[in-house]
Amino acid sequence: MENARWRLYPASMGKRATKSPEATSPNDRLSIRLDLASGARIGPGKVAVLEEIARSGSISAAGRALHMSYRRTWELVEDLNRSLGTPVVETAAGGSGGGGAVLTRAGKAIVERYRAIELDTASAARKHLLALHRVCAK
Numbered sequence: 713m714e715n716a717r718w719r720l721y722p723a724s725m726g727k728r729a730t731k732s733p734e735a736t737s738p739n740d741r742l743s744i745r746l747d748l749a750s751g752a753r754i755g756p757g758k759v760a761v762l763e764e765i766a767r768s769g770s771i772s773a774a775g776r777a778l779h780m781s782y783r784r785t786w787e788l789v790e791d792l793n794r795s796l797g798t799p800v801v802e803t804a805a806g807g808s809g810g811g812g813a814v815l816t817r818a819g820k821a822i823v824e825r826y827r828a829i830e831l832d833t834a835s836a837a838r839k840h841l842l843a844l845h846r847v848c849a850k
Contacts (some may be wrong), residue, residue, distance in 0.1 A: 742834045742850060746826065752795035759826045761788050762819050765801055769812045792822070 745755035764774035775785035792800045800819035804812045816824070 716772050717814070737754055742830065742837060744826070744830050744833055748795075751793055752792060752796065754792070754822060754826055758792060761785055762792075762800060762815060762823050764825070765813050766815045766820070767791075769814065771801070771813045773802065774813075792819075796822075 733822050743756055745753060747753055759778075760778060761774055763770060764777050768777060771785050771789065772782045775782045789801050796818065798818045799816050800822060801813050802816055821830070
């Protein structure tokens with residue numbers, strides 16, 4: 713490694729690299745998983761499912777967008793519902809008008825708080841990542 717400076721981006725920011733006076737590495741990512749006392753495990757996959765359901769209005773469309781089966785997508789939602797003790801997604805039955813899905817207040821709060829934790833953690837970890845790069849550059 714050269715004398716480059718690095719920025720740590722949350723995993724939600726993907727491989728977005730911007731060239732600035734502080735050179736960035738698109739490979740440096742932070743991935744957070746929350747293990748709550750309730751037994752709920754919330755990580756990037758479940759949050760991506762919730763975000764995609766919010767965007768598409770459909771569990772099946774969310775699964776397709778994330779290259780997951782409907783069953784797997786539904787299992788992730790159900791795991792959150794069960795472990796949190798409250799629904800994270802509200803569904804409407806299909807039919808001639810079609811069904812749909814929306815995030816509940818709890819679902820929206822999970823996404824919002826998870827992303828806030830991710831950003832705060834990335835900010836706090838940045839100086840440590842810089843130190844690691846300095847050590848590895850020697």
